[in-house]
Amino acid sequence: MQALRASIMHCLADPGEASRQSAYEYFEDGLLLIDAGHVVAAGDATQLMSELPADTPVLDYSGKLVVPGFIDCHVHFPQLDIIGSYGAQLLDWLNQYAFPAEAKFRDPDHAREVATVFVDELLANGTTTALVFGTVHAHSADAIFEAADARGMRLIAGKVLMDSNCPEELRDDAETGYSQSKALIERWHGKGRLGYAITPRFALTSSREQLAAAGRLATEYPDVWVHTHLAENIEEIEEIARLFPESRSYLDVYEQHNLLRERSVFAHCLHMDERDRGSMASKGGAAAFCPTSNLFLGSGLFDLRAIREAGVRCGLGTDVGGGTSLSLLKTASEAYKVLHLQEQALPATRALYLATLGAAEALYLDDKIGNFEKGKEADFVVLDFEGSNLTARRTAAATTIEEKLFALITLADDRNVAATYVNGEAIR
Numbered sequence: 001m002q003a004l005r006a007s008i009m010h011c012l013a014d015p016g017e018a019s020r021q022s023a024y025e026y027f028e029d030g031l032l033l034i035d036a037g038h039v040v041a042a043g044d045a046t047q048l049m050s051e052l053p054a055d056t057p058v059l060d061y062s063g064k065l066v067v068p069g070f071i072d073c074h075v076h077f078p079q080l081d082i083i084g085s086y087g088a089q090l091l092d093w094l095n096q097y098a099f100p101a102e103a104k105f106r107d108p109d110h111a112r113e114v115a116t117v118f119v120d121e122l123l124a125n126g127t128t129t130a131l132v133f134g135t136v137h138a139h140s141a142d143a144i145f146e147a148a149d150a151r152g153m154r155l156i157a158g159k160v161l162m163d164s165n166c167p168e169e170l171r172d173d174a175e176t177g178y179s180q181s182k183a184l185i186e187r188w189h190g191k192g193r194l195g196y197a198i199t200p201r202f203a204l205t206s207s208r209e210q211l212a213a214a215g216r217l218a219t220e221y222p223d224v225w226v227h228t229h230l231a232e233n234i235e236e237i238e239e240i241a242r243l244f245p246e247s248r249s250y251l252d253v254y255e256q257h258n259l260l261r262e263r264s265v266f267a268h269c270l271h272m273d274e275r276d277r278g279s280m281a282s283k284g285g286a287a288a289f290c291p292t293s294n295l296f297l298g299s300g301l302f303d304l305r306a307i308r309e310a311g312v313r314c315g316l317g318t319d320v321g322g323g324t325s326l327s328l329l330k331t332a333s334e335a336y337k338v339l340h341l342q343e344q345a346l347p348a349t350r351a352l353y354l355a356t357l358g359a360a361e362a363l364y365l366d367d368k369i370g371n372f373e374k375g376k377e378a379d380f381v382v383l384d385f386e387g388s389n390l391t392a393r394r395t396a397a398a399t400t401i402e403e404k405l406f407a408l409i410t411l412a413d414d415r416n417v418a419a420t421y422v423n424g425e426a427i428r
């Protein structure tokens with residue numbers, strides 16, 4: 001048994017736009033008890049200390065804030081080196097920047113090198129779980145799984161399926177995409193804390209045959225994830241309508257190919273109607289809200305209120321390299337601005353929810369991670385209000401924890417992450 005003394009905050013449910021107090025817990029002088037990598041209790045330090053065996057080691061993080069590990073619901077590890085690429089919207093951006101970067105992953109050594117840097121950057125930003133795109137190369141999935149496994153991280157990833165409307169060297173076909181994905185599922189899914197995601201890039205780069213094969217795989221393996229993009233960009237959506245005239249909507253293309261189900265995660269979901277949101281909610285699919293990417297690529301504004309009122313599961317995604325940061329604190333800050341433009345509120349407590357428990361719900365992992373309920377895996381972040389001079393000044397002037405956390409979200413970067421714990425062990 002080990003104990004950490006710090007301020008502790010976690011969500012029990014979605015606090016909503018009104019920051020409902022029963023949806024989260026905050027212990028100013030708190031104690032987190034961990035045993036064998038799992039949470040034993042989180043609560044008031046004075047009370048819990050009195051019940052502890054006298055020789056229990058207590059690590060003192062007084063003045064810092066411990067929150068559950070952040071969960072990134074959508075990110076591309078092969079695009080790490082093209083963050084901040086200038087001047088294009090989605091389809092041009094893919095051709096000019098993303099595809100050339102992904103073509104370099106033909107070299108397995110390059111894939112391994114980037115995967116290692118990528119997972120260490122996640123941990124430096126307090127992210128302990130992520131849903132990750134590879135490239136079309138099967139060894140890209142091996143590389144990211146090996147890097148996550150070496151650090152004990154709970155991570156989901158997959159090889160991209162892509163057989164049309166892309167460079168020749170980045171193509172698989174319906175059959176090889178199916179068989180390679182199947183082999184990767186057998187090799188990695190359920191190994192340690194790893195999970196596999198069937199990963200068609202988006203309907204524009206997969207033929208009907210490939211989408212059907214992906215849907216077959218999704219039916220054969222109901223407990224693997226499906227991870228793709230949906231309704232990001234207007235030009236993209238027009239192309240989808242032209243290519244799939246038999247489908248009512250973009251989401252309908254996936255639904256018709258058995259790719260909308262529980263554990264299906266759709267990045268962006270910007271331009272959808274009520275009927276799509278209803279289908280997504282009733283089939284158990286989830287939306288990844290990627291504000292830095294949506295702003296950077298000029299794609300549009302995510303309507304969180306409509307998504308949540310429809311009952312759709314939702315978490316934050318960084319979407320690097322279209323996104324501009326691997327920090328879910330920075331991502332939450334941009335989410336606030338995207339919602340503010342639409343006259344919607346994002347209090348700090350709901351931002352925390354979207355980066356932790358909400359994301360765990362989106363990934364159907366809320367029985368394992370996302371908050372400090374007894375028995376959950378002990379993945380957490382120690383946030384340091386004094387990580388920079390400005391965050392120290394601003395948070396010192398705050399009078400409530402909600403104000404303090406909001407200021408931190410607005411100003412924070414990886415200097416404000418004092419430590420990241422995976423399975424109860426400090427890994428950074």
Ligand SMILES: [Zn+2]
Nearest residue numbers: 076229267319
């Ligand atoms: Zn993406």
